[in-house]
Amino acid sequence: MAKVLEGLYYAESHEYVRVEGEFGFIGITDYAQEQLGNVVYVDMPEVDDAVTAGDDFGAVESVKAASDLVAPVSGTVVEVNTALEDQPELINQDAFANWIIKVKLDDTAELDSLMDATAYAAHCEA
Amino acid sequence: MENKRTCLYDRHVALGALISPFGGFDMPIQYSGIIDEHNAVRKACGVFDVSHMGEVMVSGPDAERYVQHIFTNDISGAPVGKIYYGLMLYPSGGAVDDLLVYKMADNRFLLVINAANIDKDVAWMQQHTEGFAVNVDNQSERYGQLAVQGPEAEQVVEQVLGLPCSELAFYTFKETEHDGEPILISRTGYTGEDGFEIYGAPDYIVRTWDRLVASGRAKPCGLGCRDTLRFEVGLPLYGDELSENITPIEAGLGLFVKTDKPDFIGRDAVLAQKNGGLSRKIVGIELTGRAIPRHGYDVEADGKVVGSVTTGYQSISTGKSVCMALVDIDHAKLGTPLQVRIHRKLHDGVVTKKRFYEKNYKK
Numbered sequence: 001m002a003k004v005l006e007g008l009y010y011a012e013s014h015e016y017v018r019v020e021g022e023f024g025f026i027g028i029t030d031y032a033q034e035q036l037g038n039v040v041y042v043d044m045p046e047v048d049d050a051v052t053a054g055d056d057f058g059a060v061e062s063v064k065a066a067s068d069l070v071a072p073v074s075g076t077v078v079e080v081n082t083a084l085e086d087q088p089e090l091i092n093q094d095a096f097a098n099w100i101i102k103v104k105l106d107d108t109a110e111l112d113s114l115m116d117a118t119a120y121a122a123h124c125e126a
Numbered sequence: 127m128e129n130k131r132t133c134l135y136d137r138h139v140a141l142g143a144l145i146s147p148f149g150g151f152d153m154p155i156q157y158s159g160i161i162d163e164h165n166a167v168r169k170a171c172g173v174f175d176v177s178h179m180g181e182v183m184v185s186g187p188d189a190e191r192y193v194q195h196i197f198t199n200d201i202s203g204a205p206v207g208k209i210y211y212g213l214m215l216y217p218s219g220g221a222v223d224d225l226l227v228y229k230m231a232d233n234r235f236l237l238v239i240n241a242a243n244i245d246k247d248v249a250w251m252q253q254h255t256e257g258f259a260v261n262v263d264n265q266s267e268r269y270g271q272l273a274v275q276g277p278e279a280e281q282v283v284e285q286v287l288g289l290p291c292s293e294l295a296f297y298t299f300k301e302t303e304h305d306g307e308p309i310l311i312s313r314t315g316y317t318g319e320d321g322f323e324i325y326g327a328p329d330y331i332v333r334t335w336d337r338l339v340a341s342g343r344a345k346p347c348g349l350g351c352r353d354t355l356r357f358e359v360g361l362p363l364y365g366d367e368l369s370e371n372i373t374p375i376e377a378g379l380g381l382f383v384k385t386d387k388p389d390f391i392g393r394d395a396v397l398a399q400k401n402g403g404l405s406r407k408i409v410g411i412e413l414t415g416r417a418i419p420r421h422g423y424d425v426e427a428d429g430k431v432v433g434s435v436t437t438g439y440q441s442i443s444t445g446k447s448v449c450m451a452l453v454d455i456d457h458a459k460l461g462t463p464l465q466v467r468i469h470r471k472l473h474d475g476v477v478t479k480k481r482f483y484e485k486n487y488k489k
Contacts, residue, residue, distance in 0.1 A: 063160040
């Protein structure tokens with residue numbers, strides 16, 4: 001069974017947001033990495049890029065296919081997880097510890113439209 | 127339409143395979159993981175369910191003359207037991223399919239075709255029998271097929287199955303009895319490694335799969351790594367490097383198109399291309415970065431689209447991001463700088479050989 005952590009916000013497209021103050025750490029869920037299999041490349045935006053809720057901001061690639069990363073919230077990229085450039089497999093090892101981008105949130109009200117852990121776990125079961 | 131299942135479908139489910147549609151069948155894509163399975167075939171031995179492949183028996187007094195008419199390779203004078211790779215072409219030179227021809231007897235040939243093309247190929251073959259005393263019989267449902275591939279394949283087949291195969295030369299086969307059943311075994315495959323393909327009745331194929339998997343010496347391998355393996359050694363896949371719009375000359379398969387034969391369907395078109403009329407061809411491209419080129423992505427030069435990726439991966443054996451691509455002939459020379467557009471950004475690359483990893487056949 002895939003892990004689902006309490007206290008995070010989840011999107012239907014299997015990204016999560018971990019909020020710390022005015023910042024959000026965005027990554028893909030454990031369920032998503034299980035579905036993808038071996039992650040071999042992460043296409044990430046650059047610092048200072050704007051991301052918009054509902055739009056692509058990059059891609060996570062398994063051996064077989066590329067899956068778009070969809071921003072669960074809007075904001076400005078303040079940091080990308082450069083460790084993933086050389087070790088994309090970290091996402092398979094621990095998807096929640098290995099976030100992909102850190103953004104300065106435009107509007108924390110956007111978080112209200114995302115799922116909590118219980119709702120997301122149910123979403124994965126469905 | 128509901129997908130077909132091979133005789134091994136229940137085994138795949140029991141092994142926890144990820145199953146996806148391929149060529150009209152629900153097929154296992156991976157079991158333990160594509161990278162793990164890929165490496166098993168490169169270093170030891172893997173077993174694939176390839177029962178989805180189609181088998182068509184062509185027989186009759188004119189069987190050889192008929193195969194010569196629809197097939198690009200030259201089978202004249204072939205001994206029984208020999209196998210030829212080649213293509214069936216449209217008059218335009220585009221590919222109906224690529225296939226293997228097994229010479230079973232002087233007047234009988236087994237044609238092994240791609241699963242996705244079975245209906246189309248059989249119809250094509252039947253449309254072109256006029257003037258030939260020949261019978262075209264689609265026997266695809268009658269055969270299951272296993273591919274045992276890797277440097278240890280010969281030992282595994284002989285020791286685990288007790289099926290002698292070391293005397294078989296590359297691209298030859300024998301019909302024999304094994305485990306009380308008539309079977310066919312050939313030294314062929316689609317991985318760039320030594321290996322064998324075993325054809326038999328579905329019940330026999332299930333028993334044989336079970337023996338191989340239970341031995342622990344042949345790792346169950348899915349179509350995911352079958353694709354990464356064939357890609358690394360530059361083998362084409364129909365639908366990617368070959369299609370009704372891509373000729374074998376464009377795909378670099380001229381060796382298997384014998385235009386010195388007086389007649390076969392598509393000959394005029396491919397002869398013109400062989401004689402200098404080639405406007406595009408399939409090349410290899412190696413990228414400098416790690417971004418992964420995928421089927422359908424644009425290939426660009428000087429801001430213009432000059433081609434399209436046919437298959438691309440981060441090579442499991444070498445770690446490099448590489449692809450095959452169909453590009454305009456002006457950009458096809460080895461060493462030509464090209465760019466591939468991946469997720470909206472252009473990534474630098476250079477034209478290389480299509481073979482990204484050396485084949486390891488035992489000939």
